[in-house]
Amino acid sequence: MLGTHLNKHVGLILGFLFFLNCTITISAQEEQQASIPLISYIQSLENRFNIKFSYLNEDLENLTITIPQQTTTLDTILKIIQEKFQIRIEKLDDRYYTMVKDNTVDLCGHVLDNFAENSIPGSTIEILGTNRALITSDDGKFTIDGVPKDASIRIRYLGYLTKNMSVAEFLSLGDCPNILMSPHLEQLNEVIVYQFLTTGIIKENDASISLNTAEFGILPGQIEPDILQTVQALPGIKSIDETVSDINVRGGTNDQNLVLWNGIKMYQSGHFFGLISAFNPYLTDKVTIYKNGTPSAYGDGVSSVIQMETSNTIAEQWKGGAGFNLISGDFYTEVPISNKLGVQFAGRRSTTDFISTPTYNQFFDRAFQDSEISDQNNNAVDDDIVRDEDFYFYDFSGKILYNINDDHQFRLSAIQINNDLKYVETDLTNNATSTSLLKQSNTSVGGQLQSQWTERFSSLLNVYYSRYNLDAENVFGNQSQLLFQNNQVIENAAKLDTEFKLNDRFNWNNGYQYIETGITNATILNQPLFQSEIKGVIRIHAPYTEINYHSSENKFIARIGSRFNFIENIGTFTKLVVEPRLNLNFKLANYLRAEVLGEFKSQTTNQIIDLEQNFLGVEKRRWILSNDGTLPVTQSKQGSVGINYEKNNFYIGVEGFYKSVDGISTRTQGFQNSNQFSGEIGSYEVQGVEFLINKKGNNYSTWLSYAYNKNDYTFDSIVPQTFPNNLDIRHTLTFASTYTFKNLKLGIGINYRTGKPYTQPLDGNEGLDTDFSPARINYKEPNSSRLPEYIRADASAVYSFPLGRRVKANAGLSLLNMTNRRNTLNRYYRVNENDEIETVDNVSLGITPNFSFRIDF
Template structure:
């Protein structure tokens, strides 16, 4: 009895003691402290003792931990997260041992940055020297690589930077920020040597990807001396446009609305100033441009042919820096620097044209205002080693105001036209490192494009009567994106995206203020992709699920199914309540790219993509105009579906001085939106009555060669391509060209580009560019008829003729004087000729009846050499 009572009392005391110990709370804030030191502080704050074998557990390992009033279980979980050490808590003892799962593997992660500016470097290579193992930094400069315990010599390289070697003894998880120094161009007098991976297509698993830096873009001869990203993209294989001075580009047979153009992840809908003569992108504010036209990663959705991803620089985090340029017709200025060194930095960059300052000198131009401007801003906050916050904004505007005096004596009026369009975006991004292997980027975006055209009438200098038509498209986007670096040869990416659209047409005037045919839509996406490398084989495979709904208060016409859709065949209407879904669609989008390395200089690739596009640019023009209508898929307009198959071969010479690539593709298009013959696409609440669905195909072959070393550097590329379409209406009256295939507006079979830069001396450099393209298809008159005494033209099949082939050569010279070593001021002069030999490239062929005779003439936007000069500076 006494013995039983003794055991009972002992058990109660032990239970009370254990309960007491389990309530011990711990507060620690340790940065790169030894495990021995952390153990000692935990023992001081609690009643727990650690038990471990010093031959097994290295107590000199470095750990970091921050906890406030946490119990011992939570503290141990945080301390040994992703560690090779396991723990077991028994009574008042914490027993440490070697984990069986991760005993020999450790992870090194961090960012790669520019040593002078703190700018993160995208796509930098971190590899084990004399080994195929390695990784590339993602688009935020982050990397992670997991390896067995041991000592490694890492080689870190990036285009335009000096390669760096770092020896690391990997015996625990390490967070390492790597800084690279920009390389000097005068390494060997005037011989230029680029990074060994300069334009190599061997390294990338994805086919048809192109990467451009701001320095490359600035070397191209430019229209009026202004570096232009859009024109730089047009120098690449597989990329064309319908003519000089037009907005947008066509990628592998796709229309301009099939390109997803992102600036710091925000979508843009009109990327041109002055109807396409200049792009809205300021090269001084751009870090890198990446074009996907073959293999398109699963994280991108919403467009069917290509993705143009543009990232702004983050802003120098170490010192203040500025640059700019003064040109004949506009100027630009960029300033960046630290608000708090290595912690908070900013960027502000702006451009402004001053065409309108010269118009008063020219009596023939009635424009009162005629200019454009744009502004790029960004704020970067490195909160701590695991968190970085970015906030960026962009605004661009074109303003055109034309006054025309009407002659009529008393009672006459002055008529004016106000025309303008704006782009505005705001992006907030949060980069967070959850663990040594898991990286997250969470983004919120707002984007708006607005076009307006107004007619002003001033009667006897009294009151203005104004009627204005506005069209706008708005986006609210939320995107959480995650990357998991499983091992050196495998990484996974997954995430979600939500995009809320609003399409608002508005008519305003002195006595009216009406919103008509407003539409709302929601697009949701979820994706997963994996990148896996074996000895010679590499795979990039992904799957994207997309869902789209058109919703909101609306009235939808119901048509007689036995007849074509016209206003006269409407049999009734269906009313859609506010926030009610009127029509929804679902798409499954597989993506796959496979690469086989014959060796480190030769690779063969194959790929497949399926893309769905749920919004459409509706136009009957050959060129896109700012007032063109964007229309979401709905009851009568189905999503565009594109399937692309590609195969290619890439080869680098032994010294990496030359890169060659050959790639072929075949694409199918379904549910293309075509306009009917004689369509009128103005203000129309039943726009579907002017449209007809179509299908099509495109195929092509692209050859490219790059020279990276020597006094002469540059590239040459040739593209052969065919793009056809065919309407698929059930009614013969709606068929275009009697239901036969016809060439699309941007079917230009032969395309050749040549770009070269020649380093004459340390101060002088010359750049040249030449392009040749087959003339685009057009529709021309083939006869005439007379009705009631009036003559009218008849037209041949759609796009059955071609305008003449186009070609152009540009040249530029850059003079860089010796800078003053006592100051940071550097400057250069750029001058040259655009369209050197003054070729009049046909923009269109126009035919009219004059005095009962058919008169045909060629319209050329640029038919003479255009000289330019600009002064550029840095400090």
């Protein structure tokens, strides 16, 4: 038993000794693995391996290290330090080393869709707080070096939610991790636009028409996107005399159109007496046309608004172009000076003063020799006159774009338009020579400041100065009688427009516009001596307001507003004109929508038309101001209802309208009968229907448009009081088609319209009253006769081809009036020196070819 007891004690003693040994061993190990300052450990390495480290104390202080076990080599220890503390260690020689704390890191990754895990090429990777960014490759991968460790990363791609993360978060995902992006799901409202006729022409949800010149396709007879020629392809917009400076919208005269360029009102719109648009289409980015339902921000223009805008964004890289046709040459350029500053410039000049082309000859004949004269027995009169001319035109425009910051952008625009003519006419029969000089110019400068104050509130400040001047000098056949005439318009204006987003459904627009317009008309005749100078100034203060609403999925869209015009003609009258506006668009069924439009409008500037000798008998229009006496403020009321259907590139649109315009004068309407100079005040009413059917395919477009207008004057003092308007074109029909084959665009079309009204003399001897000196013509009821119908067929072709990696070129050929039909545009009567009535027919362009060549880069 003693042995057993002893054995137990020996066992306990041995067990105690074993436990004590283990405890001492563990304690020793823990002591060996305790964290110590990194600097102390580096100093121990210097002693152990007989080396020296160079480092900054601030890079290593406050860092601790657990002494690594089983690390017998220096290289292994240094590798552990580099990986653990992101310290770059460089060996200078066998004994000396440098240690630098690395504050940057190299990153790589792969951006994927989190739904199907497909690569997302072209994603943007931004290092916030720096100017460094890149996009992912075609397989969605990226690598970026030297990223600060305290930076944040932003990953973006259109259609996906933006992802933000710190570098530490990025590193925690591992080496070259997959970055999963979540799609941005948003229920979009139905897009309500109708693209018809050719590319670049769109009918918007507010019934306006937008023209995008950069995307413009081709129209019959056009090889360049002439802005004011293009708008005439739309139903309800025509030029009865084939010019761009006399556009008639729903039976209105040209001066009843408000023409804006970058927010500046333009008083001159054409070159070559209206045959060519004065606005360079290659710098113009967008054109918007309102025939009805105009926003309350626009005053003036009782018939329409034509708004032209050049590009409002700074180009990413330098681009431009140049070209020529058989009338003129032009160029344009857009230059980004920096990411905040850019410049645009365009210029054009005619070649008409040193090159005579078939196109120029036809245009000249149309402007100066378009008359066919016959006597009272309908026999042709030999007009034995020799004509000589020296004519040229030019225009240039520019724009400075400056982005003050992300929320404020400033734009400065300027345009100059000039026409110069010297015209000599020699009558070989009487051996008499008349000389005429004419200079016509428009100079305009305007500035715009666009500001985004908050996410919901923005403003646009627009200020401009516009000056129009026309000087005409006529030296008559006796070389001693001189007539000088001048028409000058100076306008200063400022407009502040604000927009406040009440919520996702409502926008509230408010604004104020101030316009000061001064017009001078001067006439000087030396034999007999006569001098006249009429000046006037009108000031308009116009606050306006408007509410915009769109329902879910755009089933109902509304714009309701009003404009308040406080009009003051200095020393003559003051007047308040209230102009309510209405624009409704709503869904009737799938693919079928209706629109209801209405507006009251007014204008205080008009053009008087003297059709005999003023301004050479060619440019016959002079701007004048309303005076509430001989010419009141012109006011209009218009309402329309339309239906639009589009499915599978098949469009049908029909719109009926009624328009009433009051406060017109016979002097502004172009009468050529006994009422021409009477100055009677009256009104006109237009009732009409516009119809368009258009079928488009991948490479073709075919359309048929038709317009019916019944346009009647009412003048209380004329018998009869109601009779057809001078612009009463009852039926207008256009059928056209375009086709694209690879780089070739073709267009062909035919235009038909009934003849315009005119007034004939009484039959027989009653037609001439010889009791007066000179004799006068006795007329039948005004506009009781009509000219023959107008028919014209046009064709055009444009071929595009590359000239280099960045240089594109195109060549175009067009034919206007390809059948050479001699359409009569106007007819009037005059008394010759033998007291006989002569008939004067103004005829249209004959067959007119044109060729163009352009390069763009």
